[in-house]
Amino acid sequence: MIRFVKVFFREALNMLLLIIGVTALLYLLFNIMPGFFPGKGEGLFGYTQLLRKLFTFQFGTSIITGRDINGIVFPAFRNTIVLTVGSIFFSIVIAVPIGIFSAYRRFKTYSWPLVIFSYIMSTIPVFYLGYLVLYIVSRYTGVLPIYYPQGSGRGNPLLSFMLPILVLGFGNESISEIVRLISTELERVMHSDYAVASKARGESVLWSSVNEGIMIPLISIVFSKIPFIIGGAVIVEHVFNWPGMGRLAFQATLDRDLPLLIVITFLSVLCVRGGMLLKELALLYINPHEK
Amino acid sequence: MKRFYFEKERPAIESFHVPLSRRASVRDVVSIGFGLLVVSYLVVFYFISVTGTFIRDPMQIDISNMFLPPSIDHLFGTDFLGRDIFSRVVKGTEAFFIPGIISISVSTTFGLLFGIVSGFYPRYSSKIIFYVLNIIDSIPRIIFILIIIVLFNPSIYLIMTFVGISSIPKIASYIKAKVELLKNQRSIEAARALGLSQATIIFKHIVWLSSKPVLIIRATLGMGESILIETSLSYLGIGVQEPTPSWGNMVAMGKDFFFQGKIWLSTIPALVILFTIMGLYLLGDGLNSIYNEKVSR
Numbered sequence: 001m002i003r004f005v006k007v008f009f010r011e012a013l014n015m016l017l018l019i020i021g022v023t024a025l026l027y028l029l030f031n032i033m034p035g036f037f038p039g040k041g042e043g044l045f046g047y048t049q050l051l052r053k054l055f056t057f058q059f060g061t062s063i064i065t066g067r068d069i070n071g072i073v074f075p076a077f078r079n080t081i082v083l084t085v086g087s088i089f090f091s092i093v094i095a096v097p098i099g100i101f102s103a104y105r106r107f108k109t110y111s112w113p114l115v116i117f118s119y120i121m122s123t124i125p126v127f128y129l130g131y132l133v134l135y136i137v138s139r140y141t142g143v144l145p146i147y148y149p150q151g152s153g154r155g156n157p158l159l160s161f162m163l164p165i166l167v168l169g170f171g172n173e174s175i176s177e178i179v180r181l182i183s184t185e186l187e188r189v190m191h192s193d194y195a196v197a198s199k200a201r202g203e204s205v206l207w208s209s210v211n212e213g214i215m216i217p218l219i220s221i222v223f224s225k226i227p228f229i230i231g232g233a234v235i236v237e238h239v240f241n242w243p244g245m246g247r248l249a250f251q252a253t254l255d256r257d258l259p260l261l262i263v264i265t266f267l268s269v270l271c272v273r274g275g276m277l278l279k280e281l282a283l284l285y286i287n288p289h290e291k
Numbered sequence: 292m293k294r295f296y297f298e299k300e301r302p303a304i305e306s307f308h309v310p311l312s313r314r315a316s317v318r319d320v321v322s323i324g325f326g327l328l329v330v331s332y333l334v335v336f337y338f339i340s341v342t343g344t345f346i347r348d349p350m351q352i353d354i355s356n357m358f359l360p361p362s363i364d365h366l367f368g369t370d371f372l373g374r375d376i377f378s379r380v381v382k383g384t385e386a387f388f389i390p391g392i393i394s395i396s397v398s399t400t401f402g403l404l405f406g407i408v409s410g411f412y413p414r415y416s417s418k419i420i421f422y423v424l425n426i427i428d429s430i431p432r433i434i435f436i437l438i439i440i441v442l443f444n445p446s447i448y449l450i451m452t453f454v455g456i457s458s459i460p461k462i463a464s465y466i467k468a469k470v471e472l473l474k475n476q477r478s479i480e481a482a483r484a485l486g487l488s489q490a491t492i493i494f495k496h497i498v499w500l501s502s503k504p505v506l507i508i509r510a511t512l513g514m515g516e517s518i519l520i521e522t523s524l525s526y527l528g529i530g531v532q533e534p535t536p537s538w539g540n541m542v543a544m545g546k547d548f549f550f551q552g553k554i555w556l557s558t559i560p561a562l563v564i565l566f567t568i569m570g571l572y573l574l575g576d577g578l579n580s581i582y583n584e585k586v587s588r
Contacts, residue, residue, distance in 0.1 A: 021426040026438070033442040112318075123568040125519070125539075127526045128561035131546050135554075173519075180576065231433035235523055246433070250527065253437040261441060265434055272429045 004284060011280050015273040022269050023051060023262070030258055036063060037258035050262070059263045064255045069263055072248065077267055080244040083164055083236070084229050084271075088222060090169025091178065094118075096218070098175075099182025100210070103190065118179045126171035126232055130239035133167055164240045172232045174225045181221055182214050189213030215286050223279035227272050319577040326511070326574020329567050336384040346378035349536050358553055367559045370541075371548060376556070379536040380563055386525070386537035390451035391517040395510045397455030398462055403506070405459065406466025407493060410474065417467070424460040432457050436524065445529050447521065454520050455513075462509050469502055504582035508575045515571035522564055538564050 027047050031040060038060060039046030053060055059069035098118055102111035189195055190205055190213075199205045234246030241247075245264055252260040339345055353373030361368040367376035405424065409417035427435070432454070439453045473479055473496075482492050518538075524530030525539025533540055538560045545557025 017422070018425055018429055021422065022430060025426060029438070029442055035441070119569055119572065120565065123515075123565050123572060125522055125526070125542065125561050125564050127523070127546075128542055128557060128564075131549050131557065135549055138550075176572070227429070227431040230431040234433045235526065238527060249434055249437055253441050253529070256441055258441070261438065265430060265438065268431050268434055269429050272431065276429075 003288070004281060007280050007284055008277070011277040015277060018273055019266070019269055020051070023047075023054065023266065026262055026265060030262075035256055035258050037262070038063075054263070054266050060259060062257055062260050064257045064260075069260055072260070073245070073263055073267065076243055076245045076248045079242065080230070080233055080237070080246065081271075082161060083168060083233050083242065083244060084226070086161065086165035087168035087172055087229060087232075088225070090165055091172060091174050092218075092222065094121075094169065095175045095178035096182060096214075099179040099214075100186060100206070102179065103183040103186035115176075115179060115183075118176045121170045122173045122176040124171060126167065127235050127239050129171045130164075130167045130236060133163060134239075137163065164236050164242050167239070168229070168232055168236045171236075172225070172229045174221070174228065177225075178218065178221060181217050185213045185217050186210070216283060219279060219282050219286070223275045223282075226275040227268075230268055230271065316580075319580055322573040322577030323581075326570045326577060329570025330574065333384060333388070333567065336381045337388045340382045340385050346381050347375045349374060349378040349382040350534065351375070358548070358556075361555060361559075368555045370545065370556055376541070376559055379541060380538065380560060383536045383538045383541065383560070386447065386531045386535070386539075387451075387518050387521040390447050390521065391514050393448060394451040394455035394458075394517045395513045397452055398458045398513055399506055399510060401456070402459045402462025402509075403466055403498065403502070405463040407470055407497070409463070410467040410470025411493075413471070420463070424463055427457055428460040430457075432520070433523070436520070440529055447524075447531055450524065450530070451517055451521070454517055458513060458516065462506075465505055465509070466502060469505065470497060473497055473501055504578065508578050508582075511571050511575040511578070515568045515575075518564065518568055518571075 024047065027050060030037060039049050042049075057070070059073065061067065062069055062072070095118065098111070098114045102115055104111075195205050195208065198208055230246070233244060234250060236242065237244040237246040238250065245267065249261065249264045251257075252264065351374060353369070356365075356369050356373040357371060359365050359369040359373075365375050365377065367380060370376055370379070405420050409420045430438075435457055436450055436453060439450065443449055479492060479496060482496055487496075521530055521537065522539030522542070525537045526543045528540075528543070531537035531540055533544065541560040542557045542564070545553075545555075545560070548556050
């Protein structure tokens with residue numbers, strides 16, 4: 001238990017330092033280049049004001065629309081979190097069985113098409129995949145709603161989450177990596193001495209190998225993929241007209257709305273480093289004897 | 292007992308002394324062959340588009356031949372202004388070829404530099420370098436690029452330079468791990484005992500003899516990533532602008548006619564993107580499994 005607290009505080013300190021570094025970098029860049037945001041040109045005082053705003057989650061107002069940033073950003077942030085987490089789960093559900101299946105040498109010929117499929121899925125441009133899915137769904141099935149219900153009382157929001165999650169889950173470039181990692185790791189573990197010994201005792205090799213071999217690499221790869229998945233979310237939100245943080249960031253870029261862009265960067269860095277924190281804790285939970 | 296000891300202690304380098312033909316499986320040969328095919332057609336397309344021979348003019352508007360499906364005359368069909376899609380695909384390689392090479396060279400050069408410095412001097416410089424690299428690493432790449440576009444002008448060369456910068460941390464951590472592994476190994480100790488200079492040890496024994504495969508693999512993957520970034524940005528409308536062809540904005544322009552059933556306008560560039568990136572990734576993976584020790588026998 002004390003170890004968890006220790007790791008938690010170490011990682012939280014790390015996270016704090018990195019967030020300070022990121023905001024300092026942004027403040028420096030935004031001060032050098034043209035464009036306006038509150039606190040520009042006030043040196044260290046402006047920077048501390050910015051940090052106070054960010055850490056108390058009172059983000060102020062947008063300089064383009066004049067609206068309160070809190071009211072814009074938090075619903076968008078929630079939508080993006082749903083999209084990201086859902087697509088990670090979807091990728092794992094698709095990729096892990098393919099990886100386990102292709103780790104067995106005697107299934108190599110049968111698993112080869114599946115591996116090719118995973119490569120195709122992770123290299124297809126995600127915007128094209130989005131349009132393809134929209135075309136097929138809207139033209140031939142019509143089961144799922146193809147857009148997010150803006151306003152109230154129109155359509156089921158849960159169902160409209162499905163298509164973007166599906167597309168981002170297939171197209172976030174991580175399926176082939178998870179498949180490759182799991183198949184090589186599992187192959188290595190299944191040929192190791194203790195796996196052979198447990199096979200000789202008549203136990204199931206697969207389950208123990210899965211527990212021993214793939215949990216640690218799987219967790220580390222999934223959490224390290226978070227920045228890429230947020231990047232993919234920008235494009236998927238653009239395709240599906242999804243009111244999330246990526247579209248907001250794109251809009252802020254076109255408007256040169258620097259305060260909003262700082263807030264969005266802060267929140268996404270918070271996501272990424274929070275994922276790292278969770279990863280360390282999960283690795284410690286799985287393997288407490290690790291240093 | 293002794294045999295097991297040697298198996299465990301065998302350094303990673305030793306696998307390079309096994310001839311390549313014995314290390315490659317059928318799967319690796321197929322992957323690398325496909326990857327080399329992709330690399331060769333990229334290079335051929337680039338030179339065709341630079342010299343401007345063998346293809347129609349990609350900018351030539353021909354209103355009488357709009358939306359022609361693929362045929363012998365127009366290999367990939369024509370788009371909504373009657374322009375030949377095949378020559379636009381060929382011309383589109385210019386949008387990422389040189390920028391991608393810039394991005395790869397930035398990331399490998401600085402990744403190598405930072406990795407070696409922090410691997411050899413792990414006490415203070417490593418901490419500082421990795422603090423800065425972690426700052427870059429924790430901003431998602433697309434948002435980093437959006438910030439760059441807000442601050443500077445959205446030129447594809449600048450964007451690709453920053454894509455290269457954003458993939459420095461990965462290469463630096465690879466090289467750092469490699470240097471830390473190699474630093475205390477017998478071959479490097481022997482080289483030091485022979486009186487070779489630090490520069491020779493670093494550049495010949497560590498960079499050239501041991502890190503070359505990692506760098507080649509990262510360069511192939513980096514080219515794939517930069518094509519993906521370029522197409523995504525052109526799709527969003529902040530990369531290469533419309534009259535100049537690029538694979539991303541061809542897909543983006545074709546998507547408006549997707550629901551009319553004219554699917555080849557965006558499907559063909561998307562398939563070209565898919566094959567190219569898949570080839571580069573397969574090339575990287577095949578080289579990776581050849582250069583690393585094979586686990587199964």
